[in-house]
Amino acid sequence: MSESKSNEDLHGVVAYYDDVDSVMAAARRVRDAGYKKWDTYAPFPVHGIDEAMGTRPTILPWIVLGMGLTGMTVGLLLQWWTNAYQYVFMISGKPDWSLPANIPVTFELIILFSAYTAFFAMLGLNKLPHLSNPLHKLEKFGRITSDRFAICVQAADPNFDAARVRSILGAGSNDLEDCPADTSPNALPLWFHGNMALMTCLSFIPLAVAFKGRFATSEKPRYHVWPDMDWQRKRKTQTAWEWEAFDDGRTMRLPVEGTIARGELRDDFEFYYGVAQGTSVPDRVTYDAGTMGEVDGQQVYEWLQGFPAAVVVDEALLDRGRQRYGIYCSVCHGAQGNGLGAVALRANEIQAEQWGWIQPKALHTDNAKNYANGELFHIVSQGISSMKGYGAQIVPQDRWAIVAYVRALQATQALDAQSGDLPPGVEFEDVPTVDDFRISEADLGSSDRPEAR
Amino acid sequence: MHGQIELPKRDQVIVRDLAKPATIALGVGVVGLLATAGLGVAAGDEMLRFGHAMLIGILFFLSITLGALFFTLLQHVTSAGWSVVVRRIAEAMTAAFPVMGLLVLAFLVLPVLMGKPWTYDWADSAFVDGHELVKHKAGYLNAGFLLVRVLLYFAIWIGISRFFAGQSLAQDDDQDPNRTLKMQRRSGICLILFGVSLTFCCFDLMMSLNAEWFSTMYGVYFFAGCFWSFLATLALSSMWLEKRGQLKNVVTVEHYHDIGKLLFAFTFFWSYVAFSQFMLYWYADIPEETHWFHYRIWGSWTGASMLLLVGHFLIPFLGLLSRHVKRRRNVLAAWCVYCLVFHYVDLYWNVMPEMVNGQPGGNPAEVGPAFGLIEVTAMIGVGGLFAFAFLKRLDGKPALAIGDPRLSESLAFQNI
Numbered sequence: 096m097s098e099s100k101s102n103e104d105l106h107g108v109v110a111y112y113d114d115v116d117s118v119m120a121a122a123r124r125v126r127d128a129g130y131k132k133w134d135t136y137a138p139f140p141v142h143g144i145d146e147a148m149g150t151r152p153t154i155l156p157w158i159v160l161g162m163g164l165t166g167m168t169v170g171l172l173l174q175w176w177t178n179a180y181q182y183v184f185m186i187s188g189k190p191d192w193s194l195p196a197n198i199p200v201t202f203e204l205i206i207l208f209s210a211y212t213a214f215f216a217m218l219g220l221n222k223l224p225h226l227s228n229p230l231h232k233l234e235k236f237g238r239i240t241s242d243r244f245a246i247c248v249q250a251a252d253p254n255f256d257a258a259r260v261r262s263i264l265g266a267g268s269n270d271l272e273d274c275p276a277d278t279s280p281n282a283l284p285l286w287f288h289g290n291m292a293l294m295t296c297l298s299f300i301p302l303a304v305a306f307k308g309r310f311a312t313s314e315k316p317r318y319h320v321w322p323d324m325d326w327q328r329k330r331k332t333q334t335a336w337e338w339e340a341f342d343d344g345r346t347m348r349l350p351v352e353g354t355i356a357r358g359e360l361r362d363d364f365e366f367y368y369g370v371a372q373g374t375s376v377p378d379r380v381t382y383d384a385g386t387m388g389e390v391d392g393q394q395v396y397e398w399l400q401g402f403p404a405a406v407v408v409d410e411a412l413l414d415r416g417r418q419r420y421g422i423y424c425s426v427c428h429g430a431q432g433n434g435l436g437a438v439a440l441r442a443n444e445i446q447a448e449q450w451g452w453i454q455p456k457a458l459h460t461d462n463a464k465n466y467a468n469g470e471l472f473h474i475v476s477q478g479i480s481s482m483k484g485y486g487a488q489i490v491p492q493d494r495w496a497i498v499a500y501v502r503a504l505q506a507t508q509a510l511d512a513q514s515g516d517l518p519p520g521v522e523f524e525d526v527p528t529v530d531d532f533r534i535s536e537a538d539l540g541s542s543d544r545p546e547a548r
Numbered sequence: 549m550h551g552q553i554e555l556p557k558r559d560q561v562i563v564r565d566l567a568k569p570a571t572i573a574l575g576v577g578v579v580g581l582l583a584t585a586g587l588g589v590a591a592g593d594e595m596l597r598f599g600h601a602m603l604i605g606i607l608f609f610l611s612i613t614l615g616a617l618f619f620t621l622l623q624h625v626t627s628a629g630w631s632v633v634v635r636r637i638a639e640a641m642t643a644a645f646p647v648m649g650l651l652v653l654a655f656l657v658l659p660v661l662m663g664k665p666w667t668y669d670w671a672d673s674a675f676v677d678g679h680e681l682v683k684h685k686a687g688y689l690n691a692g693f694l695l696v697r698v699l700l701y702f703a704i705w706i707g708i709s710r711f712f713a714g715q716s717l718a719q720d721d722d723q724d725p726n727r728t729l730k731m732q733r734r735s736g737i738c739l740i741l742f743g744v745s746l747t748f749c750c751f752d753l754m755m756s757l758n759a760e761w762f763s764t765m766y767g768v769y770f771f772a773g774c775f776w777s778f779l780a781t782l783a784l785s786s787m788w789l790e791k792r793g794q795l796k797n798v799v800t801v802e803h804y805h806d807i808g809k810l811l812f813a814f815t816f817f818w819s820y821v822a823f824s825q826f827m828l829y830w831y832a833d834i835p836e837e838t839h840w841f842h843y844r845i846w847g848s849w850t851g852a853s854m855l856l857l858v859g860h861f862l863i864p865f866l867g868l869l870s871r872h873v874k875r876r877r878n879v880l881a882a883w884c885v886y887c888l889v890f891h892y893v894d895l896y897w898n899v900m901p902e903m904v905n906g907q908p909g910g911n912p913a914e915v916g917p918a919f920g921l922i923e924v925t926a927m928i929g930v931g932g933l934f935a936f937a938f939l940k941r942l943d944g945k946p947a948l949a950i951g952d953p954r955l956s957e958s959l960a961f962q963n964i
Contacts, residue, residue, distance in 0.1 A: 156871075160869075196827075198827065
């Protein structure tokens with residue numbers, strides 16, 4: 096019984112070895128003796144030590160594999176949810192959810208999940224960080240970080256018998272010692288608890304600030320964390336800049352008088368402006384959307400009714416128009432031209448009218464049909480009402496293609512199921528209009544954020 | 549355990565009795581080439597099928613040879629110790645460069661010099677005149693410059709491989725560690741030369757099949773296949789020499805584990821590069837770039853493309869993932885054979901659609917894969933000559949670099 100009493104004061108028996116071969120031999124003997132709670136200490140990784148110690152293969156690879164597959168699932172779901180489900184938005188004419196575009200993000204998430212898992216699971220399986228070990232109190236033990244090897248069999252092992260352990264370990268070593276158990280209190284000091292509590296509280300501050308910003312309104316201008324990114328000291332083409340510019344305040348020289356830049360010659364008025372050759376050319380500034388270009392009931396501009404001579408209206412042009420329309424116009428006006436694009440639906444859902452949002456127009460209305468081709472072209476180029484012009488993004492040829500496609504949309508949507516205009520075998524379905532999505536007064540009264548139907 | 553390592557005796561590791569197999573391989577190779585030529589003439593398609601079948605055969609074994617050269621250089625530039633016991637096999641494989649050079653000159657460059665579009669459409673001046681883009685590339689894609697470049701590539705490769713193999717063999721006798729230092733010093737610049745020459749060789753021999761198409765990643769793509777197929781060949785050759793006795797108790801399961809790890813890594817590297825090349829073109833969606841992928845993915849080649857995706861990436865990726873697979877010789881050998889098969893599928897998928905493309909009225913999307921006897925004989929023909937050069941170099945010399953100062957490190961190598 097005195098043996099068990101002394102075991103409580105004893106952490107374990109340590110033996111020191113001078114070379115790899117003797118520590119390997121001793122490890123094999125300890126393994127064969129059936130001990131479980133023991134370890135080998137060496138200044139460098141010893142090849143073959145796991146076999147000598149009888150260490151079981153780690154399950155770490157399986158954990159990493161599992162988390163890698165989790166990362167793959169999360170990556171794919173994230174992109175499916177954001178791109179194809181929660182907020183469908185067309186990007187460069189690609190499908191809402193297309194696998195090739197998702198591979199890089201999925202790949203990165205697999206790597207992220209696997210790498211973090213490998214690192215932290217390794218620490219966890221090794222029970223690290225381990226802040227204290229009774230062996231650290233032994234003076235001689237310090238040398239195992241430079242030129243010695245050691246084995247320690249712990250007294251906590253169910254088979255522990257100090258005399259037997261000493262004889263097993265002692266075969267290759269003439270330096271054995273008992274390691275006393277660590278009797279110092281293992282409760283964490285008070286200052287540690289205090290600091291941890293304080294830091295935990297402090298860590299909620301950024302979260303609380305973000306939370307407040309999300310739900311509270313403020314009269315003050317927003318705070319700029321990086322003002323030099325919000326107001327960059329860069330000069331765009333032909334903008335005035337008070338310093339570091341030319342003497343006349345411009346950032347760029349004007350073309351030499353009497354010259355014109357390549358591709359800037361716009362002598363074909365029909366093609367570039369949508370008006371008859373030689374007549375006055377409208378621009379955004381003078382063109383008043385309210386009067387539709389009329390002054391005192393007189394039409395100022397001679398809008399082109401058909402298409403310019405330079406534009407051949409054929410199937411290829413319509414195809415091009417459909418593609419360009421899908422990229423530039425459909426987000427607001429909708430793929431069917433009914434004014435119900437993704438942006439419009441979202442604006443409806445959050446009732447953006449209250450902040451001055453103006454519903455995109457349906458293109459099937461008589462108003463839209465009555466525009467001349469040239470006027471429609473002008474609207475695509477320069478914009479109308481709250482719609483910005485797309486002249487900077489779309490080349491003239493493509494703007495005409497869009498005009499042609501809008502005409503085709505108007506023509507097909509004018510077909511009536513009853514009138515017999517439709518070819519046989521074609522299904523007819525009413526195009527939803529904005530009224531189908533309009534939020535009723537009753538809805539407004541019943542809840543704060545009605546869902547779009 | 550360092551004390552227990554016994555260095556192998558020179559007599560035990562010398563490879564003997566390979567002169568006869570080498571001669572047989574030469575015979576088989578010549579017969580294979582003659583049969584391929586016969587089948588090519590019999591096909592009556594102006595040697596189109598012959599030209600492309602030969603190109604795949606040559607590329608297949610040239611890629612293994614290039615992978616061997618890269619492996620040799622890589623071990624020196626990283627001062628790697630584990631690989632000393634298998635490096636000699638790689639050095640011996642690089643002996644195939646002269647034979648490969650002759651094959652490239654005879655079957656790929658000579659027809660171009662004669663103006664025959666057996667393999668390359670642009671060898672025909674009528675084709676070039678009809679294609680505006682190709683006309684602008686004529687300063688690079690012309691017969692004379694092609695000959696100069698091919699000679700330059702092979703001069704580089706033969707020069708580098710002779711130096712490294714020669715130093716290693718000389719070290720067997722004098723055990724001079726200075727030779728190792730000398731090889732290490734030169735390996736860096738040699739790797740740069742290797743990378744540039746391989747990239748342009750791939751542009752010339754493979755990418756110019758469709759002279760209008762271009763991809764700056766194509767060289768990396770080909771390189772990934774080179775090293776992948778070489779690693780498979782290395783493991784198989786090493787097992788064969790182990791069985792013959794020369795590498796018995798020298799190459800251990802630890803070395804196969806490492807070769808397996810590289811094989812696994814390059815399975816993924818190939819997929820990574822292949823996808824990177826595809827995705828940039830898919831995303832930008834510019835017709836002059838996408839047409840190459842278009843007729844491979846939509847049309848008769850859809851099945852082959854899917855086979856490549858699944859067979860070249862998914863299956864070997866999952867198959868080679870486990871360490872137990874890499875540490876069992878028989879299982880690893882089976883995967884090595886699998887990898888070589890799919891390296892062939894990869895080259896076939898790259899080369900064969902271009903046989904129809906560029907022909908008047910030819911649409912690769914409508915004419916699918918047509919694997920036949922001529923592809924088999926071309927592989928036997930080129931493979932026989934490759935085996936001849938490889939065996940000839942191995943014969944009568946030690947199967948491992950017994951003079952290397954890090955031999956004992958390599959023999960004692962263990963994965964943790």
